[in-house]
Amino acid sequence: MVGLILKDLMTIQRQMKAQAFVLIFLLVMAIFMQQSAMLLAVIVFIVTIQAITALSYDEQSKWDKYANTLPISKADIVFSKYILSVMLMIFGLVMALPILFFINFFTNNDITSEFFLTFNLIITSALCLLAVLLPIYIKFGSIKGRIVLIAFCFIPGFLTGMFKEYIPDMTQTFLYLKQYVYLAPLGGLILLCLSSLVSTAIYKRKEF
Amino acid sequence: MNAIEIHDLHKGFEGFFLKDISFSVPQGTVMGFVGENGAGKTTTIKCMLNLIKKEYGEILLFGKDHVEHELSIKNDIGVVFDDLHVPETLNATQLDKIMRKVFQTWDSDYYFERLAQFKVPKRKKIKELSRGMRMKLSIALALAHHPKLLILDEPTSGLDPIIRDEILDLFLAFMQDETHSILFSSHITSDLEKIADYITLIHNGEILLSESKDALLYEYGIFKGNSEEVNDLPEHAILRTRPGAFGIEALVLKNEVNEAFRLERPSIEDIMLFFVKGSV
Numbered sequence: 001m002v003g004l005i006l007k008d009l010m011t012i013q014r015q016m017k018a019q020a021f022v023l024i025f026l027l028v029m030a031i032f033m034q035q036s037a038m039l040l041a042v043i044v045f046i047v048t049i050q051a052i053t054a055l056s057y058d059e060q061s062k063w064d065k066y067a068n069t070l071p072i073s074k075a076d077i078v079f080s081k082y083i084l085s086v087m088l089m090i091f092g093l094v095m096a097l098p099i100l101f102f103i104n105f106f107t108n109n110d111i112t113s114e115f116f117l118t119f120n121l122i123i124t125s126a127l128c129l130l131a132v133l134l135p136i137y138i139k140f141g142s143i144k145g146r147i148v149l150i151a152f153c154f155i156p157g158f159l160t161g162m163f164k165e166y167i168p169d170m171t172q173t174f175l176y177l178k179q180y181v182y183l184a185p186l187g188g189l190i191l192l193c194l195s196s197l198v199s200t201a202i203y204k205r206k207e208f
Numbered sequence: 209m210n211a212i213e214i215h216d217l218h219k220g221f222e223g224f225f226l227k228d229i230s231f232s233v234p235q236g237t238v239m240g241f242v243g244e245n246g247a248g249k250t251t252t253i254k255c256m257l258n259l260i261k262k263e264y265g266e267i268l269l270f271g272k273d274h275v276e277h278e279l280s281i282k283n284d285i286g287v288v289f290d291d292l293h294v295p296e297t298l299n300a301t302q303l304d305k306i307m308r309k310v311f312q313t314w315d316s317d318y319y320f321e322r323l324a325q326f327k328v329p330k331r332k333k334i335k336e337l338s339r340g341m342r343m344k345l346s347i348a349l350a351l352a353h354h355p356k357l358l359i360l361d362e363p364t365s366g367l368d369p370i371i372r373d374e375i376l377d378l379f380l381a382f383m384q385d386e387t388h389s390i391l392f393s394s395h396i397t398s399d400l401e402k403i404a405d406y407i408t409l410i411h412n413g414e415i416l417l418s419e420s421k422d423a424l425l426y427e428y429g430i431f432k433g434n435s436e437e438v439n440d441l442p443e444h445a446i447l448r449t450r451p452g453a454f455g456i457e458a459l460v461l462k463n464e465v466n467e468a469f470r471l472e473r474p475s476i477e478d479i480m481l482f483f484v485k486g487s488v
Contacts, residue, residue: 003309010302011295057295066293069257069359070310071282207260 004080008054015053037118040096047092048126051085056142065208078200085130120181127188131195139202211235211357211389217265231408231418236386240404241393248413249393253361286350290362292342296335311353319352340371358390364399376403397476416483429462429471448486
């Protein structure tokens with residue numbers, strides 16, 4: 001497992017370096033726009049999504065064919081991608097938070113409860129995104145996976161549009177749910193755990 | 209003990225079947241696994257490694273079921289495919305760091321010695337290495353945890369004769385330990401003549417023969433003549449016939465044929481051609 005995570009970190013190392021420039025640009029923008037939440041969201045998403053980059057590299061080199069000749073269980077191969085994603089997310093947060101406080105300090109924005117709401121939502125969205133992305137990419141590969149993902153994004157929107165009149169006003173529901181938002185990351189984490197079980201089941205049925 | 213034992217292995221795809229494959233590789237020997245492209249060599253190897261799932265049949269590696277004892281078996285095998293399947297942005301030194309975490313028995317000194325012997329650059333990215341270098345790196349990776357069994361799927365295909373010779377020497381050095389075994393799949397029959405103790409011939413998903421190489425090379429002979437001369441050969445001695453440049457060629461059992469018939473010594477390639485393209 002450690003070997004697999006190490007391999008992924010080494011593989012995406014260069015990619016991360018390239019994206020550091022994007023982050024610097026965003027940092028400058030965030031300072032000017034005084035939008036620290038945006039910076040947090042971008043950093044967390046860019047870093048978290050690197051697990052997908054690692055999967056694409058694996059696919060390109062047919063790594064799974066080789067990995068499955070090594071004394072590593074299929075469950076470990078899948079699980080390593082989830083651990084990597086969560087590790088990267090924590091890394092993203094550790095990187096982003098001091099910058100954020102720094103920006104807030106200079107722009108005299110106080111850390112408000114609104115900020116914690118955004119913070120929770122960003123983490124939850126990142127966890128949910130991974131929980132959906134990883135099984136799709138493991139099942140379909142990166143090219144087909146992208147198409148499935150697009151379909152996955154459009155279908156709910158399309159359905160909502162079609163049956164708009166049958167859907168009650170959600171504003172009240174959202175306001176009601178807002179008080180439980182601090183539990184949301186936990187929900188995201190549970191979803192991610194369930195997703196890892198689904199991915200393992202998919203991976204075990206794959207042939208290389 | 210047999211390093212590999214396969215009984216009645218069956219696996220079907222659309223338009224292709226492995227049909228009741230059975231053969232074994234005794235410990236301490238090199239088995240040449242030969243057949244034309246698409247004969248089923250890679251599919252058999254993938255079944256052995258549980259990369260694809262068999263439909264039925266039994267596969268034992270070191271006497272243990274290949275699925276039930278998958279991880280312990282994989283600690284003792286080294287696998288080389290026809291290409292190196294690791295992300296191309298990595299280099300040989302990074303692979304050493306990774307493999308150290310994968311195998312408890314990983315021997316970094318041995319690994320770097322092999323790299324130096326093969327002149328494989330330690331810090332050059334895999335995508336910048338030539339095909340020969342990639343294969344040498346792949347072999348160093350397969351050997352550095354000191355496996356007992358090497359499973360090689362076309363490791364020398366597409367390589368020049370000099371590199372092939374170096375690689376074969378390395379396999380011969382590996383075989384100095386009599387507990388070591390190799391399954392060597394190839395359609396380059398000259399490589400197998402150099403290194404193999406046994407030959408298994410697969411064609412259209414079926415095993416046509418599995419015998420010791422010496423038995424094949426010394427007990428078989430090729431008779432070349434016209435059809436009347438071939439008719440004079442004892443019928444039970446003829447294994448296969450095929451049209452030749454000057455009439456008919458027959459693969460015969462040497463000891464069953466009178467010395468008056470002039471026989472030529474066959475190569476593995478001749479035997480393969482007789483079995484695949486000849487008639488009974």
